[in-house]
Amino acid sequence: MRRGLYIEVHIRADLDTVWRFTQDPALHQRWDARFTTIEYLPGTSPQRFRYATRLAPGLTVAGEGVTAGEHTRPDGTRTSALRFHSWLMTGSGYWRYVPTPTGVRFLTGYDYTPRWPLLDLLMRPLMGWATAWSFDRLRIWLEDGVPPRRSPLRLLPRWGAPSARRCLRVPPDRTAGRAPSLLEAL
Template identity: 70%
Template sequence: MGQTGLYIEARIRADLDDLWTRTQDPAQHQRWDLRFTEITYLPREEGEPQRFRYATRIGPFLTVAGTGVSAGERERPDGTRTSALRFSSPHPLSLLAEGSGYWRYVPDGDGVRFLTGYDYRPRWGRLGATADRLLFRPLMGWATAWSFDRLRLWLERGITPERALANWLAELLIRTLVITIACTALAPAASFPLLGPFTASLAYLCPLLLTVAVCVALFKAPLPCTPAARRCLRTPPTRSRAPRVLRTLENPR
């Protein structure tokens, strides 16, 4: 759709059926996927693709909604599973106008390679394209990868999505406090009149402490109980093609 599509992959040590349920059941999907606040299946006739409504809260009083259509292949000859969808949002404040994507479930030893590829068309003309390239698309890629790792923690370690979010916020707060305290330590030497002869040593030591503290806060690997986008693969190892089932879906309106 004019730009490089997004690709995210996570290896999850879980049963394939459990992973399928956590991703295909709307009530469970909306718990771990940061991109959505609500996902609701709409009524359908037997044999037709599943239509759904999604909503994302982007502020205390603003929710952007859209509709989509999806279809899945639960049993494939090679043992993999596939789910494809098309989606669109008529909301004028939604940068995302329409798009399509897929999920693949690839058994791999004692786990599953869970991967997605998707792309979309931004609205608002050149302004929207620029905002998408510089901000929104990187943010969407990060949110997808972060959500995949939150799903992994739920399946592998039993850490609920709500608990995982609390862990992430707590760790973010601690990192922020470390940086703030380190910066405070760089107060002028005159602020420590009682230190006497140690003032000069402190003046040399503070910048070093600041550098170490900031590096630890920014680059230390997240705790095992905290979801992190960096744990997911962001580039396909081989050329990835959209599943054939995607071509059978019409754009929702």
């Protein structure tokens, strides 16, 4: 049975900063290894977008999706949700931002249906690793001020560069692993 992906990282930064660096496509595509480009399509509500990932020279996976966010929630958290489709997979997911006394718990849960199920034996572990590695890359950028393109070289002596191992891969509680109702509306 296929299991959805869950990744969580604690970032020592304020909620507005984490939100901005994850919701602005120009910033998002800089830290997230899963995407080469992300582009919002103008004049759509909920927000539609295009994305592309260059897997190898001459091999690009491109797709479209729709996203919506909850910037203000009664409990102080924020969420965003999305649905996406490409020739490789169709899926959905969410980001949750949970303020803590020392920063933000930034977490995601997502799942997808691959076009070729056997390919998923390779893709699912790779997508989980790439997401966790990217979350740690974002953490380093926001905590240490080291932009993603420079982080492997500058942080090697200090941190060993971004590492997927620093991220939680299993929900610590039932709330964290539950998709927000916002996802159903997309």
